[in-house]
Amino acid sequence: MEKIDVKVVSEGVAIGKIRYYNDVKLNINRFEIEDVSTEIARFNNARIRAKEELKEIYKEAVNSVGKEMAEIFEVCQLILLDEEYVNKIKDKITTENVNSEYAIYLVSEEFSERLKNSDDIYLSDRATDIKDVSNRMIRILNERENYVDDHRGEIVIFDEVTPSEILRVSKSEGIITKVSSGMSHASIMSRNMGLVHVSGISSLEKFAGKIAIVDAYKGVLYIEPDEAILKYYSELGESEQEMIKDILSTSSGKTIKVMANVNSYEEAKIAKENYSDGIGLFRTEFIYMNSDKLPTEDEQYNIYRDVLELFDGKPVIIRTLDTGADKRINYLDYSGENNPALGLRGIRYSMNNKDILLTQIKAVYRASLYGDVRLMFPMITSVEEIGFIKNIISEVKKELDSENIEYNAVKLGIMIETPAAAMLSDVLAKEVNFFSIGTNDLTQYSLAVDRDNALVAEFYNPYHEGILRLIKLTIKNAHNENCEVSICGELAADINMTERLCEMGMDSLSVAPVMVQKIKKNIRKNE
Incomplete structure (x- = not known):
């Protein structure tokens, strides 16, 4: 059994098999293009399709997490309309004669780094929104379908998680990320959805396929827990569920x-x-x-x-x-x-x-x-x-x-x-x-x-x-x-x-x- 201290993003207890979030690997290799106007049209098409996808995700999110949290995906749509962001990608394609995927990747990395290094905490926490948008366009350009899975019984691990990924693994037992700011849209969403979430672990891939327990009250991750620990947390989880099935009463007796x-x-x-x-x-x-x-x-x-x-x-x-x-x-x-x-x-x-x-x-x-x-x-x-x-x-x-x-x-x-x-x-x-x-x-x-x-x-x-x-x-x-x-x-x-x-x-x-x-x-x- 391995015991690791973690940073708590969203409280709770999760038990399950670790699954490394292996979304379709995006092709962002650089290559020279033959015709700039064709490539610009290709980029514009990906941008339009990404916006349509985000509109659909917004509707889904309204149903699952409510209108306020769903507004995160309206923010992502606004990124696709941001003139500075869009024009920089087009300039990169035009001046360097490169493919859209590579141009999107470079510009998005630049914007993300700029946000991460901002003194404004709100702005620095919006970096993952840029990643969400750029990955979506690159996936469309790669002609890849959206990756969909149920993830029940699994604890899903990410390098860095985006808001739309939170929605896609909402039925999982919990998530672990290498890095996560407490005020990022993804972190806020995981808390509002009651999804157990911890971060602060490097080399996550080596744990894939192993049984784990996340104690996101104490900030502890157990890898391959022994029988006593597994029994304790299993009973704790069952007890928690029983306690919340009925109407609650406060210590003063008020329901x-x-x-x-x-x-x-x-x-x-x-x-x-x-x-x-x-x-x-x-x-x-x-x-x-x-x-x-x-x-x-x-x-x-x-x-x-x-x-x-x-x-x-x-x-x-x-x-x-x-x-x-x-x-x-x-x-x-x-x-x-x-x-x-x-x-x-x-x-x-x-x-x-x-x-x-x-x-x-x-x-x-x-x-x-x-x-x-x-x-x-x-x-x-x-x-x-x-x-x-x-x-x-x-x-x-x-x-x-x-x-x-x-x-x-x-x-x-x-x-x-x-x-x-x-x-x-x-x-x-x-x-x-x-x-x-x-x-x-x-x-x-x-x-x-x-x-x-x-x-x-x-x-x-x-x-x-x-x-x-x-x-x-x-x-x-x-x-x-x-x-x-x-x-x-x-x-x-x-x-x-x-x-x-x-x-x-x-x-x-x-x-x-x-x-x-x-x-x-x-x-x-x-x-």
Whole structure:
């Protein structure tokens, strides 16, 4: 048995056979080209195809790790549009008469080194993004297909790992890298996915095929562990899994649900596999986005019923259509808006399109016979809006009664996403059964910062004391009216904030499906 100290990137315990990540070796040999214009066209084609691949990976990542983490792949797309990067590659091809693969490799190495040597930690940690993009183009030029494997039961080793590689080995037991910065996109992704990750080992290849245990709590790697060590960690892993299967209780006796944010039935299945205590946010706008027309009542009913049956009595919170701002649906009309973020979005859109809302609520009530379904409405800022919702629900019930269609009682909730809603939470809590605090929009609207605008990104701070005070106030006001409170958004997924949110008294967290286990383990650890 060999015991090696390692650097912890993402905590956990992994047991498996080591597999050296042997992706198709890329051909980056230098050779002279016959025609520059043909070679430039070849490079441009690879760049276009790489961008299309990254768009598809972005969609996949939204489903598996959530929109925030998926934005990493939008950053990679921007690299392909960077004029300095693209023009340097073209200049290299033109002035040195070399093939695209070699030009991409040289320029990418230059850019990566420049980033690694930057005094700005954020920039230095973006070097692997350049590698991700360059490898993708070179693979396309080599006419190689994407390498796909399952990696279950394996601990995968890399020299240096990229974000897209993290996605491709997400079902592995864990990963080991020679080098890794704690703030690289790949490292952030492995933590957010709850993937065990350690680094700081040279000569990894010699361990390929051997059984290993990674203790990413203590920072230890065991190669070919003896029976006693193997037994200890196997039992530890089983014990950890048993502890997180059910709803957790804190040392004070308060129960904390850890639920999942999902966009589809497929994501709901991932949430269940990760021992989610329910669905804390079903983003139904994706049902609309994935269709070329408004989904019918029956189509929606079938989806909601399937998710409810999957969760077998656990709560499933369905948020009504939240469109507008950055969530636009091709066949809906958004004309005449100069500032969409402050325009017709969330409940405001539904109030202007009553028939769409009525159809959706009717589908939810029909599905209520199959489980604990709850309705949640976005961007609520007033009691009058809740009154509008209750009138629609009354209409739906009358229709169902007239059609002799049975339904169960459905709990009503709203999202707290604006300072106005937070300050009015004592009044709003009297009208509903639960709140979900959307920390991303609450931060954006409280700090007057567009979170998608790179020019003001440094001012977007969900940890701002003003935001935390609004959250605490909302929880206090809600509990005074026996109204439950869930936290979703960036803060909910931050394990460093879990303890403070528990202290504030929140009742549940709602995070990406792959984060559920990690958050549950963190709550257990802090008891």
